[in-house]
Amino acid sequence: MQEPPLKMTARAVKVHYGAKLALKGIDLDIPTGQVTALIGPSGCGKSTFLRCLNRMNDTIAGARVSGDITLDGQPVTGPNGIDPVLLRMRVGIVFQKPNPFPKSIYDNVAFGPRIHALFKDQTHLDEIVETALTRAGLWKEVKDRLHEMGTGLSGGQQQRLCIARAIAVSPEVILMDEPCSALDPIATAKVEELIDEFSGAYTIVIVTHSMQQAARVSQRTAFFHLGELVELGDTAQIFTAPRHQLTQGYITGRFG
């Protein structure tokens, strides 16, 4: 079986928050077009790692990141690193709590294409917005009220709006930080269905506290514990026969 090419790589990635070492040197490859799930108990460093991938930690006072991260072989960090604005266009992110801008549905989705000047004319921008909303499974629900506030949508719709906003700039990688933890099971299923549809076209890295969600949506699962990557494997292997005792203890609920 041929391994898919690598979209992103991380080598010896360490993160300090002040004096605290939050990540103790992570080596992890993110294969192209696959869904990689990061699981582990609170404080294990999985979200910290996710935030390294598009340099979100840069904005946190006292955070220091070392090690090498690449995107298509180009350095993400360091003096030769990709410009963060460009990086975040290529590596989008969806957060735990839906956070639409206090703007219209249309303007939320058009925001990225506008600041990155990704459209030729109004018709083209309309197309981009429609395509993004359609791919996020929201178009039918909002097409007649595009100029209403995004914040007026239901929680699940808001999260799909955030996903539409993320994909409107045609990112290559989508990071998701517990994207369903504030959603009900139906809204969760819709987001998971989107992740399924997206795999192949996008490379996805998802942090989740729901083991069943990791099992349902990902092809590969990485288990973090106390700032270290304990085990990485095919999701089916991790959930049927994990190699590491810590992984087994965590996913079966024998931890603590």
Added chain:
Amino acid sequence: MPTIGDHHIVKSFDEELKRLHDALARMGGLTEQQLSGALDALERRDSDLATRIMNDDVRVDECEEFINEQTVRLLALRAPVADDLRVVIATLKAAGNLERIADHAANAAKRSLVLNQMPQVGPMRSLVRMGRLVNGLLAEVLGAYLTHDAERALAVRSRDQEVDDLYSSLFREILTYMMEDPRTITAGTHLMFIAKNIERIGDHATNIAEMTYFLVTGRKLNDQRPKRDTSTLEGGAEE
């Protein structure tokens, strides 16, 4: 700092898994008794015992039914993963094998009733000997299963060849017996079927050995180049 324990954080999950384990232990013990009872009935020409064995088969069926229900419940309500998942799946399959074993034992008991209407035939001794060997393997594999001992299970699996060899020689013995005295053909044919029952029980015991290996290691045995492994193990088992 979190540590891993032997116990689930949710205690009722542990209790349900223990209930499943205990049910399989009970079913295994009952199945062993059924087989050894059927062999006693054959050896002693004891029709009362044979009848009891036939009637008691339903008790093994009840155990299987309980395990099936418990398994479905656990899968639905607990969504087990990793070794918990393997325990649940392996128990379900082991219970299926035990149910078949008990059926074969009941079938042997039923044929013994017919045999008791006829004069004793010679190959019966070899047949019972083969039955005792298989019952020993069954006890051994159940022990391995219940204590999660993959090595012990592999040793049982490698000994199934002994059963197959005994079956072949018994087959020839019965055939010779029938050719020498055609009046024994009816009895001989029943013996043949019983021998086949016992040989099949050996195969089911082997299945349970393979389930044990899966349960403990998370790997299937057949991805392990069985031929070479078997020969190595046979050497080890003879020691």
